[in-house]
């Protein structure tokens with residue numbers, strides 16, 4: 140130690156060394172404080188939230204609306220909400236699947252259900268019918284879950300339908316559904332809007348360029364709404380999952396197979412719903428939280444390049 144100090148003193152005056160030492164201490168302190176903050180946040184989100192469960196009906200209202208609720212994360216959210224005693228309004232595009240999920244929910248959980256058939260890709264035209272379905276219901280929770288993902292490809296390979304689908308399904312549905320439920324929630328001074336975004340919201344991802352950008356939109360919008368409506372008693376939550384084994388991820392066996400970083404839709408929904416009212420912005424699932432922390436601890440250019448390289452090689456192999 141002494142030898143090191145003496146050699147440094149040969150290079151720098153003592154005053155400069157003291158300033159460098161102070162800067163080093165502050166940097167280490169900042170890293171420690173940030174790690175502690177992340178650890179406390181994770182405990183609150185994933186442990187405390189599981190122990191301290193809210194009565195969703197009393198806290199938010201009797202009915203929950205879930206968009207894109209006939210499969211994957213949306214179906215699991217709908218069933219988890221019903222398990223907690225909420226009546227469920229399912230909004231999705233396929234009538235047979237809607238009727239099947241509604242039947243299962245009624246028989247398993249004994250709550251009321253209603254269904255609205257709507258294809259969000261059609262844009263503005265579908266919301267009149269959805270508004271009719273919402274009428275007269277005490278909407279406590281809206282889960283803006285519906286989303287689409289075109290298998291990873293270069294931007295030039297997306298069709299016009301893909302692009303408008305992304306805008307209408309991933310972006311416009313969140314705005315239009317929020318607009319439909321917000322006035323009544325404000326009147327009742329209670330309610331929660333859960334927007335399902337993605338880990339992809341955190342980074343501009345090559346080959347998922349439009350998908351990632353739509354999710355960045357959802358996260359940004361949710362965080363602005365939190366500031367606007369939290370003082371009025373509403374909860375606006377943004378959930379940013381990593382990989383979940385659903386139809387959406389079936390294009391890639393590695394991502395789709397359940398494992399440490401790929402949750403099943405059921406386990407994801409149980410974990411994510413437990414965080415409602417405890418965290419306004421969360422991955423919803425502990426392993427996805429770890430994945431995000433890992434991404435954020437690495438230089439962004441490295442994460443972007445390795446992601447691009449991975450999908451470039453998958454794209455080449457698929458040809």
Ligand SMILES: NC(=O)c1ccc[n+]([C@@H]2O[C@H](COP(=O)([O-])OP(=O)(O)OC[C@H]3O[C@@H](n4cnc5c(N)ncnc54)[C@H](OP(=O)(O)O)[C@@H]3O)[C@@H](O)[C@H]2O)c1
Pocket residue numbers: 206207208209210211212213214230231232233236257258259260261284285286287308335336337338379380381382383384385386387388
């Ligand atoms: N899976 C993941 O790894 C992952 C990761 C991060 C974020 N997310 C987000 O989580 C949400 C749910 O994803 P998921 O993986 O559960 O997807 P999914 O398995 O593909 O299910 C999507 C659901 O939405 C419905 N849907 C799709 N397009 C629709 C449209 N145009 N109009 C009406 N309903 C439509 C589907 O109906 P049909 O049954 O008729 O197809 C299905 O019920 C999405 O917002 C997605 O971006 C997923």
